Structure formats: C-alpha cells, structure tokens
Amino acid sequence: MSTAAGIGQANELKDLCLNLALKAREASRKLALVRGELKNAWLLGSAHALVERSSEILAANARDIADAPTHGLGAAAIDRLRLTPDRIASMARALGEVAALPDPVGEILEASRRPNGLEVRKERVPLGVIFMIYESRPNVTVDAAALALKSGNAAILRGGKESLATNLALMGILEAELTRAGLPRHAVQLVPTTEREAVGCLLGLADLIDLAIPRGGESLIRRVAAEARMPVLKHYQGNCHVYIHDPCDIAMGVKIIVNAKTQRPGVCNAAETLLVHREVASAFLPRAARELRAAGVELRGDAEARAIVPEMVPAVPSDWDEEFLDLILAVGVVDSLDEAIEHINRHGSHHTDAIVTTDLESARRFVAEVDSSAVMVNASTRFNDGGELGLGAEIGISTDKYHARGPCGLRELTSTRWVVIGSGHVRGA
Amino acid sequence: MSTAAGIGQANELKDLCLNLALKAREASRKLALVRGELKNAWLLGSAHALVERSSEILAANARDIADAPTHGLGAAAIDRLRLTPDRIASMARALGEVAALPDPVGEILEASRRPNGLEVRKERVPLGVIFMIYESRPNVTVDAAALALKSGNAAILRGGKESLATNLALMGILEAELTRAGLPRHAVQLVPTTEREAVGCLLGLADLIDLAIPRGGESLIRRVAAEARMPVLKHYQGNCHVYIHDPCDIAMGVKIIVNAKTQRPGVCNAAETLLVHREVASAFLPRAARELRAAGVELRGDAEARAIVPEMVPAVPSDWDEEFLDLILAVGVVDSLDEAIEHINRHGSHHTDAIVTTDLESARRFVAEVDSSAVMVNASTRFNDGGELGLGAEIGISTDKYHARGPCGLRELTSTRWVVIGSGHVRGA
Numbered sequence: 001m002s003t004a005a006g007i008g009q010a011n012e013l014k015d016l017c018l019n020l021a022l023k024a025r026e027a028s029r030k031l032a033l034v035r036g037e038l039k040n041a042w043l044l045g046s047a048h049a050l051v052e053r054s055s056e057i058l059a060a061n062a063r064d065i066a067d068a069p070t071h072g073l074g075a076a077a078i079d080r081l082r083l084t085p086d087r088i089a090s091m092a093r094a095l096g097e098v099a100a101l102p103d104p105v106g107e108i109l110e111a112s113r114r115p116n117g118l119e120v121r122k123e124r125v126p127l128g129v130i131f132m133i134y135e136s137r138p139n140v141t142v143d144a145a146a147l148a149l150k151s152g153n154a155a156i157l158r159g160g161k162e163s164l165a166t167n168l169a170l171m172g173i174l175e176a177e178l179t180r181a182g183l184p185r186h187a188v189q190l191v192p193t194t195e196r197e198a199v200g201c202l203l204g205l206a207d208l209i210d211l212a213i214p215r216g217g218e219s220l221i222r223r224v225a226a227e228a229r230m231p232v233l234k235h236y237q238g239n240c241h242v243y244i245h246d247p248c249d250i251a252m253g254v255k256i257i258v259n260a261k262t263q264r265p266g267v268c269n270a271a272e273t274l275l276v277h278r279e280v281a282s283a284f285l286p287r288a289a290r291e292l293r294a295a296g297v298e299l300r301g302d303a304e305a306r307a308i309v310p311e312m313v314p315a316v317p318s319d320w321d322e323e324f325l326d327l328i329l330a331v332g333v334v335d336s337l338d339e340a341i342e343h344i345n346r347h348g349s350h351h352t353d354a355i356v357t358t359d360l361e362s363a364r365r366f367v368a369e370v371d372s373s374a375v376m377v378n379a380s381t382r383f384n385d386g387g388e389l390g391l392g393a394e395i396g397i398s399t400d401k402y403h404a405r406g407p408c409g410l411r412e413l414t415s416t417r418w419v420v421i422g423s424g425h426v427r428g429a
Numbered sequence: 430m431s432t433a434a435g436i437g438q439a440n441e442l443k444d445l446c447l448n449l450a451l452k453a454r455e456a457s458r459k460l461a462l463v464r465g466e467l468k469n470a471w472l473l474g475s476a477h478a479l480v481e482r483s484s485e486i487l488a489a490n491a492r493d494i495a496d497a498p499t500h501g502l503g504a505a506a507i508d509r510l511r512l513t514p515d516r517i518a519s520m521a522r523a524l525g526e527v528a529a530l531p532d533p534v535g536e537i538l539e540a541s542r543r544p545n546g547l548e549v550r551k552e553r554v555p556l557g558v559i560f561m562i563y564e565s566r567p568n569v570t571v572d573a574a575a576l577a578l579k580s581g582n583a584a585i586l587r588g589g590k591e592s593l594a595t596n597l598a599l600m601g602i603l604e605a606e607l608t609r610a611g612l613p614r615h616a617v618q619l620v621p622t623t624e625r626e627a628v629g630c631l632l633g634l635a636d637l638i639d640l641a642i643p644r645g646g647e648s649l650i651r652r653v654a655a656e657a658r659m660p661v662l663k664h665y666q667g668n669c670h671v672y673i674h675d676p677c678d679i680a681m682g683v684k685i686i687v688n689a690k691t692q693r694p695g696v697c698n699a700a701e702t703l704l705v706h707r708e709v710a711s712a713f714l715p716r717a718a719r720e721l722r723a724a725g726v727e728l729r730g731d732a733e734a735r736a737i738v739p740e741m742v743p744a745v746p747s748d749w750d751e752e753f754l755d756l757i758l759a760v761g762v763v764d765s766l767d768e769a770i771e772h773i774n775r776h777g778s779h780h781t782d783a784i785v786t787t788d789l790e791s792a793r794r795f796v797a798e799v800d801s802s803a804v805m806v807n808a809s810t811r812f813n814d815g816g817e818l819g820l821g822a823e824i825g826i827s828t829d830k831y832h833a834r835g836p837c838g839l840r841e842l843t844s845t846r847w848v849v850i851g852s853g854h855v856r857g858a
Contacts, residue, residue: 029774033797112819118808120818127830210830231660231831252853259855345458367848368462371554379547379851388856389549389847390541401556401639401844402660403832415830418818419796422808424681426688427817 013193017201020156020189021208024129027184028154032126034183036103039150042181047095049173050142054088060169061138064162071162073136081136081163091142094393098146101392104410105152119421124414126152128210131202132395133158133224135216138166144213145174145188147395151413154187156202156209161194203228211413213396218323233408235373235399237323237349238268240381243340243366245357246279252378253356254288257329259380260354262295266325268397269352269384273320273330275340278304281333285309297327304333320347337362341369348372350399352384373399373406442622446630449585449618450637453558456613457583461555463612465532468579471610476524478602479571483517489598490567493591500591502565510565510592520571523822527575530821533839534581548850553843555581557639560631561824562587562653564645567595573642574603574617576824580842583616585631585638590623632657640842642825647752662837664802664828666752666778667697669810672769672795673717674786675708681807682709682785683717686758688809689783691724695754697826698781698813702749702759704769707733710762714738726756733762749776766791770798777801779828781813802828802835 050057061083068078104124111121130153132144141159148155159167171190178187191198203212206229213233214224225232242260244253260271276284281304289299289309299305300319301312312331319330320343334340344353354376355366363377374384384406386394391409398404404412479486490512497507533553540550559582561573570588577584588596600619607616620627632641635658642662643653654661671689673682689700705713710733718728718738728734729748730741741760748759749772763769773782783805784795792806803813813835815823820838827833833841 029798029800032800114817114819118812118817122835125830249853255853255855263856363850371458371461372846374847374849377848377850379849379854380856382856383547383849383851383854384847388543388547389849390543401554405844406551406847415834417801418803418813418835419806420803420808420812420818421792421806422812424678424684425808425812426684427692427809427811 010197013195013197014201016193017191017198017205018208020191021129021202021205023186024154024156024189025208027186028126028128028152030184031149031154031187032105032128032152034152036105038181038183039103039152040099042177042183043095043099043146043150045177045181046142046146046174047092047099049177050088050092050095050170053173054085057088057166057169057173058083058085060165063165068162073162077136077162081138081166083138083166087139091139094139094143095146098150098393101150101410103150104414109416116425117422118425121419122416123419124411125417127413127415129154129156129208130413131156131158131209131212131230133199133212133214133216133220135160135220136163138163138170140215141167141170141190142174143393144395147393147410147413149183149187151410153210153413154184154189156189156191158191158199158202164194199224200227203230206230215396231403233396233398233400233404233412235268235349235351235397238270238351238397239273239321239323239347239349240269240271240351241273241275241344241348241353242271242381243275243334243344243353243355244277244280244284245337245340245355245359245362245366246277247359248280248284248357250280250284250287253284254291256354256356256378256380257288258291258295260382261292261297261329262327263380263382265327267382268323269381270325271329271354271381272322272324273332273347275332275334275343276305277337277340278333278335281305282308285331292329295327297329299329299331301331302333305331323349337365341366344370344372351397352376352381354379354381373397439626442624442626443630445622446627446634447637449620450558450631450634452615453583453585453618454637456615457555457557457581459613460578460583460616461534461557461581463581465534467610467612468532468581469528471606471612472524472528472575472579474606474610475571475575475603476521476528478606479517479521479524479599482602483514486517486595486598486602487512487514489594492594497591502591506565506591510567510595512567512595516568520568523568523572524575527579527822530579530839532579533843536840538845545854546851547854550848551845552848553840554846556842556844558583558585558637559842560585560587560638560641560659562628562641562643562645562649564589564649565592567592567599569644570596570599570619571603572822573824576822576839576842578612578616580839582639582842583613583618585618585620587620587628587631593623628653629656632659635659644825660832662825662827662829662833662841664697664778664780664826667699667780667826668702668750668752668776668778669698669700669780670702670704670773670777670782671700671810672704672763672773672782672784673706673709673713674766674769674784674788674791674795675706676788677709677713677786679709679713679716682713683720685783685785685807685809686717687720687724689811690721690726690758691756692809692811694756696811697752698810699754700758700783700810701751701753702761702776704761704763704772705734706766706769707762707764710734711737714760721758724756726758728758728760730760731762734760752778766794770795773799773801780826781805781810783808783810802826
C-alpha cells in the first residue's frame with residue numbers, strides 16, 4: 001500500500017467505514033426513542049417476509065454454495081452455509097420469539113426518593129451501535145439484527161465473504177421491512193465490502209461504535225479483541241469440566257457426563273474434561289467409559305484413569321487445556337475437592353463447570369470457589385445457554401467479568417442512565 | 430534502553446510488576462470468599478488506627494510537603510497534598526461509612542425455577558484485582574482501598590510520587606490492620622517504585638488485573654485508557670450543561686445555575702455551559718448574570734446573550750467544548766428544545782445535564798433524548814454523585830456505557846455469575 005493508488009484505496013475504505021458508522025450512529029439516536037410496538041412490527045413483518053420471499057433467499061444461497069469450493073470450504077462449513085425452506089422457517093420463528101420477549105429499553109431498575117425529596121431513578125437505555133463479526137452461518141445475520149434492534153441498538157453486520165450473496169438477500173428483506181415499519185433505514189447495515197481491512201477500520205471507530213461482538217473460531221475472536229478500541233463481548237474458549245465428587249450418585253454422574261460431552265460436542269458449553277475423585281474412580285470410570293465409548297467418544301486418561309480403564313489413550317499435558325469441540329474427552333483422577341477446584345481454575349476457560357455430588361457442603365464450596373461464568377451442581381454444562389437460563393435468545397456468551405458474564409440476551413445489549421427530578425433542588429455540601 | 434543495563438532494568442521492572450499482580454491475584458481469590466464481618470472489622474480497625482497513629486502520618490506528610498517544591502507543585506496542589514488531624518479524622522470517618530454499607534458480594538440478583546425444575550440464580554461476585562492510578566490527594570489511598578476490599582477485590586494502588594511518604598505511612602497502617610483482621614496481607618498493595626514505566630507495565634497485565642481506574646487530570650486518564658489492555662472505569666471530562674427552557678420558573682433557574690456553577694467549580698459535575706431559550710432570555714439572563722458575577726463568575730456569551738448582557742466576554746467556538754473547572758461559564762441562547770438537545774449531545778461530555786422547565790412534556794423529551802450518564806430536571810448538576818443518588822461512597826464516575834454508567838460505588842466494582850442446581854438434569858435439545 002505504499003503506492004499512491006494503494007493510499008487512495010486505503011482512504012476510500014476509511015471513508016466508506018466512517019460513513020457506515022456515522023449512518024449507524026444517526027439511526028441509533030432515533031432507534032433509542034422508538035416504542036416497542038414498532039420494533040415488534042418490524043420483527044414480525046420480517047418473519048413473514050423471510051418465508052414469503054424464500055425463493056429469492058434460496059437462489060442467492062445456491063450461488064454461495066456453488067462458489068463455496070473456491071473459498072476452500074469443506075463439507076461441514078458448506079453444510080453450515082446451506083439454507084433450506086426448513087432453516088428459513090426456523091429463522092422466521094426466531095424473529096417471532098424475539099418479538100415475544102419483553103422490551104428492555106426504558107425498564108426502571110431502581111427508583112427512590114432521597115431524603116431531600118429528589119426523585120431518583122436508574123433506567124435502561126440502548127448501548128448505541130453494535131458491530132457483529134461472524135463466520136458462515138447466515139442465520140446469525142437475522143438473529144443479530146433482531147436482538148440488536150429489539151434492544152434499541154443499530155447494527156453493523158459483517159458476515160463471511162463465502163455467505164455474501166445470502167446475506168445480501170436477507171438484508172434486502174430486513175431493510176424493506178424497516179422502511180415499512182417506519183424505522184430508520186440504516187438501523188441494520190451490512191458492511192458493503194468483503195475487504196478484510198474494513199473490519200480493522202471499523203474496530204478503530206470507538207466514538208461511533210459502542211460494542212463489537214465476534215462470533216466464530218478463536219482466531220477470529222482474538223483478532224477482533226486485539227484490534228478493537230471499543231468493548232468486545234466474547235469468550236475465547238469453552239473448556240468446560242464435569243467433576244465427579246465423592247459422595248455422589250454414580251448413575252447421575254454417568255448421565256451428566258454423557259450429555260455434557262455428546263449431546264452437541266461442537267458447542268462451547270460441551271464438556272472437554274472429566275475429573276473424578278479417587279474414592280469413586282473405580283466404581284465410576286468403567287461405567288462412564290462404557291457409555292462414552294459407545295457414543296463414539298475417544299477418552300484420553302491420566303495414569304490413574306488408565307489403570308482403571310486401560311483402553312484409554314494416554315493424555316498429554318496439553319489435553320487439559322484443549323477445547324476439543326469434538327468427541328474427545330480428557331479424563332483425570334483427583335485426590336480432593338481442592339485439587340479439582342484448583343485444576344478447573346488453572347486449566348479451564350472460566351466458562352461452565354459442573355460438580356456431581358450428594359454432599360451439600362462440597363457443592364457450596366465448589367460453587368463459591370470455581371471462578372466461571374456459570375457453575376452447575378448435578379446438572380449438565382449444556383444448560384449455560386440464554387434460553388435455558390430464562391433470558392430468551394442470546395447473542396453470545398461472555399467469560400469476561402466486566403459488563404455481562406455468561407449468556408447475553410437483550411438486557412446485556414443495554415446500558416443505564418440516571419434520571420433525577422427535583423423542584424429547584426441545589427446542593428449545600 | 431538499548432544498553433544491556435537498560436534491558437536489565439526493564440526486565441527487573443517487569444518482574445516486579447508481574448510479582449505484584451500475581452500476589453494481588455492470589456489475595457483476590459481468598460478475598461472473594463471472606464465474610465462481610467471480617468472486611469468490616471478491617472475497615473473499622475483501620476479507621477481507629479489512622480487516628481491513633483496520626484502523628485506518624487503527619488510526620489510522613491510533612492516530608493512530602495517539604496519536598497513538594499522539588500516536584501514543581503503549586504500552592505493548590507500542595508494544599509491537596511497536605512494532611513491535618515481534621516483531614517485524617519475525615520478519612521477515618523469515610524472508612525466507617527464504607528463499613529456501614531451493605532456487602533455487595535453474594536447478593537442474589539435474580540433467581541428462578543425453570544420449567545424443568547432447575548434452580549437458577551445470578552449472584553454478585555467481585556471483579557478480582559483493581560488497579561487504581563491517582564494524583565496527589567492521599568485520601569484516595571484510603572478510600573480506594575476501602576471500596577475495593579469491601580467489594581471483595583484486591584487493590585493495587587499507584588499514587589503520585591509527590592505523596593509517596595504519606596502513602597507509605599497510610600499503607601503501613603492498612604497492612605497491619607489486614608494482618609490483625611486475618612485478611613490476606615497482599616489484599617492492598619502500593620506499587621513499590623515511582624518509575625513511570627511501572628504503570629504501563631501493569632496496564633499490560635490483562636490476565637491478572639481486571640479493572641484500571643485512573644483518577645486525576647484528563648491527560649492521565651487518556652494515557653491510562655490508551656495503554657490499558659483491561660477495562661478502564663473513567664470519564665475524560667465533565668462538560669455539564671444547564672438549559673433554561675420556556676416555560677420555567679425563572680427564580681428556580683437562577684438558583685440552579687448559580688449552584689451548579691459556583692458551589693464547587695473545580696469538580697466534574699459543575700456546570701460549564703448555560704443555554705437559555707430565546708423566549709425567556711431577556712427575563713432570565715440579567716438576573717442570572719447579576720448573581721453569577723456577584724459570585725465571581727466570568728461569563729462568555731454568544732452574540733444574542735451579549736445583546737442582553739453586554740458585560741459578557743464574547744464566547745469563542747472552543748468555549749462550548751471546554752471543561753473550565755473554574756469560575757467561568759459559557760452562555761448561549763437557543764431557539765428551541767431541539768437546538769438545546771442537539772447542542773448538548775454534540776458539545777457535551779455525556780456526563781450530567783439539566784433542564785429547568787415547568788412543562789412536563791419538554792422535561793420528558795429532554796430526559797429521553799439527552800445522552801448523558803445523568804439527566805436532571807429542575808435540579809442542580811451537582812447531584813450526580815454516589816452519595817446524593819443513594820449509592821454510598823463512590824470510586825469515580827463513568828461516562829462509558831459498558832458495565833457501569835454514572836457514579837460507581839461498591840456494586841459497580843463487582844461482576845456476576847450464574848449458579849445452576851439440578852438433580853441430574855441433562856439437555857434434550
């Protein structure tokens with residue numbers, strides 16, 4: 001980019017990003033004041049239009065699928081990219097579910113009358129502009145737009161270039177419905193270039209964009225976190241643990257680790273490591289191993305685990321830190337609750353960790369001392385999910401401690417502000 | 430630093446910072462589990478010890494005061510640095526007030542039983558380690574330590590080098606009381622070097638430090654925000670507005686602007702700009718100008734304001750963006766509520782802005798559309814303060830939208846996590 005032409009292109013890209021963000025900021029000012037009814041009208045109108053115009057969407061998607069090999073996509077990625085009438089119906093259903101959620105904007109979180117008579121309240125307001133960066137699944141385009149708008153925020157969306165035609169078709173529909181509902185046209189925008197530098201450029205605009213949300217592989221998330229000058233809602237990994245304590249209900253423990261590992265192995269709240277207390281290891285491990293292996297799980301055990309179940313592959317040290325996202329499970333035997341907690345806090349990703357025990361005090365200690373976004377007692381790690389915890393749809397899961405931790409729904413896309421009403425109050429001291 | 434000795438020193442500093450942060454992290458793990466009684470015992474013990482050992486503190490402070498001219502400190506800065514028995518008593522009183530506040534840690538924010546019988550709750554936990562960077566006032570050492578610990582966090586404190594002897598004396602007392610209360614000794618630590626590079630080094634340790642809080646001039650805050658790899662709790666400026674609308678109670682408007690400007694002109698919630706609706710300008714401005722000028726305020730008016738009060742200095746464009754922190758007030762006449770809102774959102778710092786009006790709908794629009802951490806109706810901007818809003822002591826005011834906005838007390842120094850309790854629950858879909 002040291003040639004004049006290169007610099008010209010860089011400036012053009014900068015202008016394009018700035019313009020996009022300025023339009024989003026302006027739309028966000030208007031959106032913050034919009035009543036919930038209008039936002040719901042847009043959500044329901046869009047749900048209807050997605051189904052009605054599904055042939056357009058499918059045609060665009062077919063072009064992306066045809067081009068997929070040129071982007072080097074494998075079979076799994078192509079499957080994620082592919083839309084069907086069923087998948088479009090499920091996108092539409094998701095819009096209806098978001099419409100049914102309560103509007104977080106304007107919610108009054110606290111209110112009091114101060115001793116001097118001032119009326120004081122803290123109320124919920126939108127964050128402003130949200131920039132979402134994601135990979136191949138086109139349903140994220142619809143979900144992210146819905147959650148951002150329902151929470152009163154403007155959205156800038158950047159999908160993968162392999163899904164560009166599909167995303168443009170979806171956006172055309174969402175935009176037409178914005179106009180029809182009387183909402184600002186730039187409330188949702190797609191980044192209008194596939195140039196990679198556009199992402200970095202937008203991540204620098206901290207005055208115009210309030211939050212960045214990367215969704216995809218760890219390398220994408222790390223790149224966004226490193227470049228963003230605004231807050232980032234994220235988790236890098238879900239290296240989740242199930243710890244089988246003594247005393248426990250062994251059948252329950254088997255059921256929970258099988259569910260946590262195998263029900264959907266590719267997601268962030270699936271278990272990656274099983275820890276077992278020495279006292280129950282010889283009773284628990286053979287039964288668990290039998291069921292896990294029957295479900296196709298490769299077990300990588302430490303020396304003690306392998307002494308009990310010799311079919312296990314020997315675990316190497318890096319296995320304790322790995323998010324397999326696959327039918328692989330690291331298995332270790334520990335001496336005590338303390339050792340389990342210590343292992344989880346050191347090797348885990350502070351995402352979701354579970355204990356299986358019948359002892360109340362051990363459960364209380366595990367809950368108090370494991371430093372994760374969600375801690376489970378006698379329940380599968382898979383329950384760390386916005387829908388399961390009662391938040392409704394989620395835009396992602398945060399393992400950070402600042403702002404929001406755990407599943408992030410509509411409320412987590414908002415801020416607050418104070419409103420103070422007096423009758424000529426002034427301060428004396 | 431290109432010599433071997435320079436590199437050696439840099440490495441030594443890096444080790445020192447890393448060691449400090451590691452000790453803080455370890456202390457924070459223990460602190461998170463400590464009962465409120467112990468934290469309060471430390472707060473009250475420290476309050477007592479500060480008074481009892483005040484001669485040590487005053488002797489150390491006298492050394493700092495004697496050295497102050499070598500640091501280039503002026504009379505105002507020396508006054509901020511100076512301790513007296515009264516000021517020590519007021520530090521001790523502040524500790525007692527923090528002890529009296531409810532413990533935020535463990536507070537249950539939400540709890541529900543899901544349809545499948547899972548018990549789900551969201552509870553408050555400490556952030557972890559807080560790094561506070563501040564300038565000359567030694568009371569910040571005591572206040573910051575108290576708020577951080579009461580909220581279950583370990584604190585790393587970095588005061589100005591001009592107050593080092595005083596801060597060391599204060600820390601000696603706080604540390605002795607930690608030991609006496611049975612709390613981790615490294616729960617509060619002073620950065621043990623005055624080297625400027627130590628701040629940058631600590632601001633890079635995002636894995637060990639959860640939050641940075643700069644308190645001081647705008648240049649300090651900007652430097653911290655630029656270098657920090659962890660979240661920063663901050664506001665750059667408090668460019669606060671009072672807008673006098675038509676209709677309004679003119680006497681009330683005069684009382685509010687005089688209070689907002691003059692009651693404590695050097696603080697962030699003091700007013701810096703007065704906007705007046707054209708319809709009330711000729712009735713309001715002469716009365717307001719008389720009282721403001723009597724209080725020693727220099728008025729910088731736009732052409733219309735000066736046509737009414739010719740004694741005003743002509744305002745220059747930069748006056749609208751300036752945080753004077755002094756007895757200076759920019760004065761402008763506007764045509765409408767819209768123009769006032771537009772002016773405030775463009776020139777303000779999203780800190781605190783007030784409207785004076787008798788019209789309910791105008792007040793509602795101002796509250797809805799002014800994008801500030803606190804919006805006041807018929808009350809002085811000076812009320813944007815943790816104590817006044819009922820939060821108790823505050824560690825600072827945030828104008829950011831992520832995490833906490835407005836005054837930040839104990840709760841704003843915490844995070845949350847989910848606890849899920851089942852009886853063998855697994856997920857089906």
